[in-house]
Amino acid sequence: xxxxxxxxxxxxxxxxxxxxxxxxxxxxxxxxxxxxxxxxxxxxxxxxxxxxxxxxxxxxxxxxxxxxxxxxxxxxxxxxxxxxxxxxxxxxxxxxxxxxxxxxxxxxxxxxxxxxxxxxxxxxxxxxxxxxxxxxxxxxxxxxxxxxxxxxxxxxxxxxxxxxxxxxxxxxxxxxxxxxxxxxxxxxxxxxxxxxxxxxxxxxxxxxxxxxxxxxxxxxxxxxxxxxxxxxxxxxxxxxxxxxxxxxxxxxxxxxxxxxxxxxxxxxxxxxxxxxxxxxxxxxxxxxxxxxxxxxxxxxxxxxxxxxxxxxxxxxxxxxxxxxxxxxxxxxxxxxxxxxxxxxxxxxxxxxxxxxxxxxxxxxxxxxxxxxxxxxxxxxxxxxxxxxxxxxxxxxxxxxxxxxxxxxxxxxxxxxxxxxxxxxxxxxxxxxxxxxx
Ligand code: GDP
Ligand code: IMO
Ligand code: MG
Numbered sequence: 001x002x003x004x005x006x007x008x009x010x011x012x013x014x015x016x017x018x019x020x021x022x023x024x025x026x027x028x029x030x031x032x033x034x035x036x037x038x039x040x041x042x043x044x045x046x047x048x049x050x051x052x053x054x055x056x057x058x059x060x061x062x063x064x065x066x067x068x069x070x071x072x073x074x075x076x077x078x079x080x081x082x083x084x085x086x087x088x089x090x091x092x093x094x095x096x097x098x099x100x101x102x103x104x105x106x107x108x109x110x111x112x113x114x115x116x117x118x119x120x121x122x123x124x125x126x127x128x129x130x131x132x133x134x135x136x137x138x139x140x141x142x143x144x145x146x147x148x149x150x151x152x153x154x155x156x157x158x159x160x161x162x163x164x165x166x167x168x169x170x171x172x173x174x175x176x177x178x179x180x181x182x183x184x185x186x187x188x189x190x191x192x193x194x195x196x197x198x199x200x201x202x203x204x205x206x207x208x209x210x211x212x213x214x215x216x217x218x219x220x221x222x223x224x225x226x227x228x229x230x231x232x233x234x235x236x237x238x239x240x241x242x243x244x245x246x247x248x249x250x251x252x253x254x255x256x257x258x259x260x261x262x263x264x265x266x267x268x269x270x271x272x273x274x275x276x277x278x279x280x281x282x283x284x285x286x287x288x289x290x291x292x293x294x295x296x297x298x299x300x301x302x303x304x305x306x307x308x309x310x311x312x313x314x315x316x317x318x319x320x321x322x323x324x325x326x327x328x329x330x331x332x333x334x335x336x337x338x339x340x341x342x343x344x345x346x347x348x349x350x351x352x353x354x355x356x357x358x359x360x361x362x363x364x365x366x367x368x369x370x371x372x373x374x375x376x377x378x379x380x381x382x383x384x385x386x387x388x389x390x391x392x393x394x395x396x397x398x399x400x401x402x403x404x405x406x407x408x409x410x411x412x413x414x415x416x417x418x419x420x421x422x423x424x425x426x427x428x429x430x431x432x433x434x435x436x437x
Pocket of ligand 3: 014
């Protein structure tokens with residue numbers, strides 16, 4: 001029995017949520033290991049759409065242990081809303097059944113405080129045209145406070161005596177930034193109200209708070225299968241993505257270990273989820289972007305609007321240079337290609353197979369955004385296809401041109417193709433290999 005890590009291979013929104021939902025059938029424990037509610041993971045079951053921002057996408061299977069790991073940043077207000085939504089649908093027992101709550105919140109995870117969100121938005125506004133296009137959820141400022149060693153962790157949040165001290169200290173720094181950016185500072189009643197609310201939220205979350213790493217290791221030792229659910233994507237990784245147009249956490253598979261509190265020997269296979277084309281939400285380089293009518297058609301047909309902010313996603317062709325990089329830096333063993341159905345009826349399909357800069361072919365995906373902004377993608381064109389069935393039982397059910405496209409992508413990336421998505425709903429995927437076998 002094995003574990004697996006599921007990560008995004010592009011700029012996020014590859015369909016990780018629906019793939020994790022499917023793989024959760026075989027898993028016993030599902031762990032989110034980084035990021036916060038900048039993520040929006042969509043799962044569609046029997047026509048009902050659920051968007052999860054913090055709770056792992058395994059939660060729609062009632063018997064799975066769901067863990068929000070120490071590498072995450074948690075907005076207590078958003079998490080409580082999500083927990084209440086799941087509880088109202090009978091998916092989460094907040095009163096906790098006999099075995100305790102099946103949602104575990106890592107005591108070491110950091111808390112996103114209201115001033116983190118205000119700083120995030122004020123900074124973006126001040127940057128004007130140089131903005132990153134963040135989700136405005138306070139992710140960057142929360143991770144900054146973590147690195148500055150003044151962050152409030154979940155084990156502090158549940159201790160009412162500690163909350164005030166931490167918040168007053170944090171606000172001092174946030175106010176200095178807000179003042180410099182002409183933002184609204186926190187003082188008086190607003191500050192006291194924030195402290196009181198956080199204390200309340202801490203008490204509501206307390207029954208779920210535990211040592212996440214120990215719980216995962218214990219389950220693993222008992223022969224349970226663990227699935228690690230990444231957020232965002234390789235190209236948004238803080239170190240390896242298109243810096244500075246990235247998020248503030250590490251999104252790569254290796255981080256599943258650090259962000260969960262378990263050793264890397266526990267991780268198992270690495271499944272990369274990629275769309276059959278590319279999207280990006282927010283600013284930053286996007287070499288294969290389509291800014292024309294075809295790009296708009298892809299956005300409309302693919303429903304490419306952010307699951308977290310509702311912003312239109314930028315769209316473009318598949319980029320094998322970026323994907324080869326993602327495969328290498330993640331140690332990918334398996335591919336899940338989603339949204340193949342969206343390409344049906346598009347006519348010829350292009351794939352970027354190389355980058356040129358000033359007439360010179362690049363060997364690798366460049367790390368410097370200035371270079372990346374200059375690259376000219378070299379395309380290979382494939383005949384389009386029509387009529388992808390709503391469900392498929394084997395690759396033979398696909399039009400030959402769709403099979404050729406998948407085959408080319410798989411061969412170029414050099415790892416096995418394990419899942420193909422032909423629609424958003426549970427069951428609208430073909431599983432070719434058992435990733436958790
Ligand atoms: P995530 O952040 O990686 O979990 O992805 P999102 O949920 O943000 O975005 C993926 C979107 O594509 C969601 O609306 C999914 O319902 C949808 N989706 C996922 N897989 C497929 C697929 O194979 N076909 C189609 N048509 N939609 C899909
Ligand atoms: P999931 O898990 C797509 C993008 C933002 C912005 C940049 C930094 O659903 O794939 P942040 O708020 O994190 O500081 O924003 O990262 N971003 C995402 N884009 N999917 C996501 O998550 C994202 N999470 C952050 O749009 O460009
Ligand atoms: Mg998403």
